[in-house]
Amino acid sequence: MSGADPAELWRQWMESGSRMWSEMAGGAQGGQVDPYGVYRRWFEGMQERVIGAVPEPVAGNPGVNDLWRRWFELTADSWQKSAELNQAAMEILPRWMQMLDEARTNLVAGGAPPSDPLQLATQWYNATSGPFSDFVGDVIEREEFLEPSSRFLQSYAGFYKVFKRNSEDYLKNLQLPVRSDISRIAGLVVNLEEKVDRIEEVLEDFEYGYAEPATSESVKELETRLERVEGKLDRLLAALEGDSQDGGVQEAEINGSTVEDVREKEES
Amino acid sequence: MTETANYGAVPTSGDAAIPADVENFFDKYSRGMKIVVEGAQADTGQTPKETVWTKNKAKLYHYAPNAEKKHPVPILMVYALINRPYILDLMPGNSFIEYLVGEGFDVYMLDWGIPGDEDKDLTFENYVLDYLPRAVKKVLRHSHSEEFTMLGYCMGGTMSAMYASLFPGHLKNLILMTAPVEFPEGEMGLYNLFTSEKYMNPGLLADAFGNIPGDLIDTGNRMLKPVTNYVGTYVNMWERIFEEKPMETWLAMNKWVNDGPPFPGATFRQWITEFYQQNKLARGEIVLRGRRVDISNIQVPLLNIAGEKDHICTLPQAEATMNLVGSEDKEFFVLDAGHVGLMTGRGAKKGLWPKVSDWLGTRSGG
Numbered sequence: 001m002s003g004a005d006p007a008e009l010w011r012q013w014m015e016s017g018s019r020m021w022s023e024m025a026g027g028a029q030g031g032q033v034d035p036y037g038v039y040r041r042w043f044e045g046m047q048e049r050v051i052g053a054v055p056e057p058v059a060g061n062p063g064v065n066d067l068w069r070r071w072f073e074l075t076a077d078s079w080q081k082s083a084e085l086n087q088a089a090m091e092i093l094p095r096w097m098q099m100l101d102e103a104r105t106n107l108v109a110g111g112a113p114p115s116d117p118l119q120l121a122t123q124w125y126n127a128t129s130g131p132f133s134d135f136v137g138d139v140i141e142r143e144e145f146l147e148p149s150s151r152f153l154q155s156y157a158g159f160y161k162v163f164k165r166n167s168e169d170y171l172k173n174l175q176l177p178v179r180s181d182i183s184r185i186a187g188l189v190v191n192l193e194e195k196v197d198r199i200e201e202v203l204e205d206f207e208y209g210y211a212e213p214a215t216s217e218s219v220k221e222l223e224t225r226l227e228r229v230e231g232k233l234d235r236l237l238a239a240l241e242g243d244s245q246d247g248g249v250q251e252a253e254i255n256g257s258t259v260e261d262v263r264e265k266e267e268s
Numbered sequence: 269m270t271e272t273a274n275y276g277a278v279p280t281s282g283d284a285a286i287p288a289d290v291e292n293f294f295d296k297y298s299r300g301m302k303i304v305v306e307g308a309q310a311d312t313g314q315t316p317k318e319t320v321w322t323k324n325k326a327k328l329y330h331y332a333p334n335a336e337k338k339h340p341v342p343i344l345m346v347y348a349l350i351n352r353p354y355i356l357d358l359m360p361g362n363s364f365i366e367y368l369v370g371e372g373f374d375v376y377m378l379d380w381g382i383p384g385d386e387d388k389d390l391t392f393e394n395y396v397l398d399y400l401p402r403a404v405k406k407v408l409r410h411s412h413s414e415e416f417t418m419l420g421y422c423m424g425g426t427m428s429a430m431y432a433s434l435f436p437g438h439l440k441n442l443i444l445m446t447a448p449v450e451f452p453e454g455e456m457g458l459y460n461l462f463t464s465e466k467y468m469n470p471g472l473l474a475d476a477f478g479n480i481p482g483d484l485i486d487t488g489n490r491m492l493k494p495v496t497n498y499v500g501t502y503v504n505m506w507e508r509i510f511e512e513k514p515m516e517t518w519l520a521m522n523k524w525v526n527d528g529p530p531f532p533g534a535t536f537r538q539w540i541t542e543f544y545q546q547n548k549l550a551r552g553e554i555v556l557r558g559r560r561v562d563i564s565n566i567q568v569p570l571l572n573i574a575g576e577k578d579h580i581c582t583l584p585q586a587e588a589t590m591n592l593v594g595s596e597d598k599e600f601f602v603l604d605a606g607h608v609g610l611m612t613g614r615g616a617k618k619g620l621w622p623k624v625s626d627w628l629g630t631r632s633g634g
Contacts, residue, residue, distance in 0.1 A: 118510050125503045133495035140491065141461060150467035157476035164476075183385035190324050190386055197323055201402070204409065 092142075095135060102131035300509045304502065308522035313354035315366045317377075321406040325381025328403050330410060331357075331369050338372030339632035341440050342411040344404065345377040346431075348423035349395075349535060350485055352527050353379050356421065358612055359520045364621060371625045373632070376407045382529040388478040390532045392427070392539075393556045400431045408438060415440035417628060422446050422581060422607070426543070429589065430554065433565040441631050442566060442595075443624065445573045446581040446607055449563065450550035450588030451543055457579050458492050463544040470540035474533030482528030492579050501525075521612070550588060563589070569597035571627050573610070573620065580607040599627070 106127035107113075114120050139145055168178045321328040345365070347353035356377065357365040368375050378399075383390065407416055417440055420428025425447020432442050453460060462468065473480055490497040501522065508515055531539075542548045554561040570593055574586035583602065590600050603610045603619050610620050 118506070122503065122507050125499070129495050129500060129503075133493065136494050137458075140458065140494070146461055146467050154469060154472060157473050161476035179385060186384055186386040193324065197402070201405075204405075 092139060095138060099131045099135040103128040106131070296509050300506055303505060303519070303522070307526055308519040310359065310516065310519040310523045312359055312520050312523065313357045314360055315357045315363055315369060320376075320410050321403065323399060323402060325383060325387065326399055326403075327379045327381060328406055329377045329379060331365055331375040331377070333369060333372075333374065335370050335372050337374055339374065339629065340411075340413060341415050341417055341632040342374040342376055342407055342413055343368065343417045343419055343628070343632075344407050345375065346400070346418060346420045346424040346428050347378065347380065348421060349380055349531055350423060350489075350528060352524060352529065353377060353421075355524050355608065355611055358524070359516060362517060362520075362612055362617075364611060364616070367617075367621045368625065371629075373625075373628065374411055374413075376403075376410075378403050380529075383479055383532050385478050388474070388533040391534045392430070392554075395535070396427055396430045396434065397556055397559070400427065401435055404431075404435070404438065414438065417441040417443065417632060419443040419624075420445065420447055421611070423448075423539070425449075426549070429563060429566065430549070430556070430561045432568065433561050433563050434556070434559060436565060436567060439568050441569045441571070441628065443571045443573070443628075444586070444589060445620075446575055446578055446586060446610070447572075447589070448543075448581040448585040449592060450585055451547040452550075452584060452588070453547075455584040456544075456582055459544070459580070459582075462488055462491070463540050465545050468540060468545075470537045474537045478533050479530035480533060480536045482530050485531055486526070486528045489580060517613070521608075550592060563592040564594045566593040567595055569631055570595045571599050571601060571624070573601045573603070573623075575603050575605045575607055575610045577604065577606040577609070 107124070110123050110127055114123065168180060171178045316332040316334075317329040318332065319327050320330045345353070345356060347356065357363045360366065365375055365377065380395075380399075404416065404418075408414065415438055418428045418432060420426070420443070422445070425444040426449060428442065429444060429447060429449055432439055456463075473484075477484075505515075505518060505522075507513070508518055542554060546553075548554045549561065549563070552560065552562050552564075570589075572586060572589050574581070574583050576583060578586075587600060590598060601623055603615070605615055605619070610616060
């Protein structure tokens with residue numbers, strides 16, 4: 001007995017795939033089949049049962065009931081959208097058939113199928129991935145894909161936010177620290193580190209000369225200048241005291257004068 | 269006669285319809301399944317380095333020279349907030365940093381680290397006005413240099429361009445690799461749709477998640493080439509395992525692809541709204557703490573690198589920089605590669621790495 005012929009397997013896959021899509025397309029064109037009706041009815045039933053089973057909300061707390069209701073509404077809505085999306089998928093059937101045709105051409109161009117399953121799989125992938133990738137790219141760009149994906153992401157984000165908030169509230173009521181408490185402490189540590197970093201920066205500026213620190217030479221120079229100023233002040237005081245005793249320079253005359261004026265008067 | 273599958277060098281046993289070396293088959297199968305289930309494990313970022321500065325989660329690395337320092341002007345590499353920076357130092361023999369160090373360059377790299385919940389409010393103001401200037405100061409002090417080269421990769425390139433336009437002092441050269449600076453509608457491929465106001469509300473996501481999960485960002489990137497990323501990668505893996513080809517690079521790359529850190533929520537909001545949706549950077553309308561970012565302030569020599577097959581930063585997005593900067597010495601270098609492919613592998617060793625080394629060699633003293 002020999003193993004299955006890979007070419008035969010490929011032919012069967014092609015035929016079954018094409019038949020499935022053709023049948024679906026035929027059903028869709030008839031407009032009498034609603035394959036998602038079952039799921040929709042199931043979800044509607046679930047909505048009634050689950051929401052009915054959840055106690056009414058306490059005043060001022062929308063809580064669990066509201067959360068469930070919103071989640072079911074969103075989920076049922078998503079399924080409805082999904083049904084519409086798949087209806088729209090029928091419109092891209094010709095593109096799908098074109099993709100299959102390109103894949104078949106690529107496979108045939110690869111020569112006789114290898115007997116090794118791994119090589120067969122690799123050859124199959126190499127032949128089909130290009131056309132399939134192009135097909136998926138075309139689908140992703142369509143409004144029918146982008147719109148529900150966007151809605152799903154937003155619904156998921158909204159649900160995540162409500163769930164996170166309610167979980168934190170619940171754990172806080174149990175006096176348990178939650179993730180936000182830890183982040184708050186981590187934030188304080190980061191702020192502290194920031195202050196240490198600034199101090200380090202200032203010290204480095206000092207160390208590396210950006211701050212131009214005073215040298216002993218410059219300090220000495222300052223001392224000399226201060227001594228000179230002190231000497232002048234002493235002389236000024238002495239002149240004032242001497243003049244007041246001699247009745248020479250009047251205080252009124254000093255007011256508004258510069259140090260140089262006083263010195264000149266003293267010298268004269 | 270029985271047909272026998274050829275799983276590598278598998279001996280046959282009589283007329284058996286299954287491979288004789290069943291154990292070998294299951295060994296390879298279990299190796300593959302282990303990778304699929306547990307994720308790829310690989311030793312990455314192995315070039316010897318020391319941490320010379322840290323701030324919050326960010327770390328500044330200095331790579332130990334293994335050759336004589338030929339070029340006194342140090343290089344500071346700035347990576348993106350998306351994905352981890354060890355793609356620049358993937359593994360021995362396949363590392364851009366290892367190559368540059370071997371060429372006698374003094375290399376530093378700023379690793380932004382993995383943000384925690386407490387970092388959700390960090391914005392471009394923090395990164396460009398606080399972190400980068402401080403890191404630059406550290407590089408200059410540590411290297412005892414008055415000038416440096418900044419090399420920004422991907423979103424790190426966008427941040428480097430903003431830094432260069434605000435703080436031109438001490439900057440000697442600027443290298444931007446696959447760095448989007450303009451975000452022209454109709455030139456961004458699928459990103460144009462994924463990030464459009466009609467389908468993406470970044471404020472809502474940032475509000476809900478705090479930091480945007482790395483998986484979410486990763487999914488967005490993978491959906492640009494879904495078949496290649498979700499199927500092709502693993503076809504490649506099984507082929508390598510069963511044909512006993514080297515797995516090291518595949519494992520390192522796969523580890524990196526699946527290792528995306530969370531994206532700080534406030535920065536994500538800015539990135540999508542002000543950059544992708546409003547294209548403010550190229551228009552000179554980005555304002556950070558009252559300081560307008562004007563790309564035309566960039567006057568230093570510029571090497572702008574892009575990948576022809578890059579679908580994350582498309583060619584027009586990178587090329588726009590050439591008309592926006594004020595530099596006279598500027599070059600646009602295009603490689604026949606994708607966003608990551610230009611950085612690693614055989615093509616990078618022959619294309620990107622020598623190009624950067626040659627360009628910098630004549631502009632880094634020594």
